[in-house]
Amino acid sequence: MVLLFMGQFPACLCEYFDAMGQTANAQGTVTAIDDEAGTITIDHGPVEAVDWPVMTMAFEADESERMKVKVGDEVAFGFRMSDAGSEITSIEKR
Numbered sequence: 001m002v003l004l005f006m007g008q009f010p011a012c013l014c015e016y017f018d019a020m021g022q023t024a025n026a027q028g029t030v031t032a033i034d035d036e037a038g039t040i041t042i043d044h045g046p047v048e049a050v051d052w053p054v055m056t057m058a059f060e061a062d063e064s065e066r067m068k069v070k071v072g073d074e075v076a077f078g079f080r081m082s083d084a085g086s087e088i089t090s091i092e093k094r
């Protein structure tokens with residue numbers, strides 16, 4: 001989506017669009033890893049940077065990231081908001 005790369009957003013776009021491209025760090029517990037969908041599901045703590053409460057959600061994750069963790073691991077991770085969801089950019093066991 002072109003707007004992602006423009007740096008400035010028109011004021012009329014909703015918060016969701018404002019958050020696109022934003023990166024944040026969080027901590028949580030891995031509850032599922034889905035190699036077919038390419039996701040890691042994490043029960044994560046609050047993420048102030050994107051105004052998220054505690055929740056369990058699936059993040060997109062490359063195979064290299066999925067191989068670093070297993071279900072039950074406590075992890076620290078970074079992610080980026082995209083138009084497809086949230087994509088893990090780094091993850092490690094705590």
Ligand SMILES: [Cu+2]
Binds near residue numbers: 056
């Ligand atoms: Cu979440």
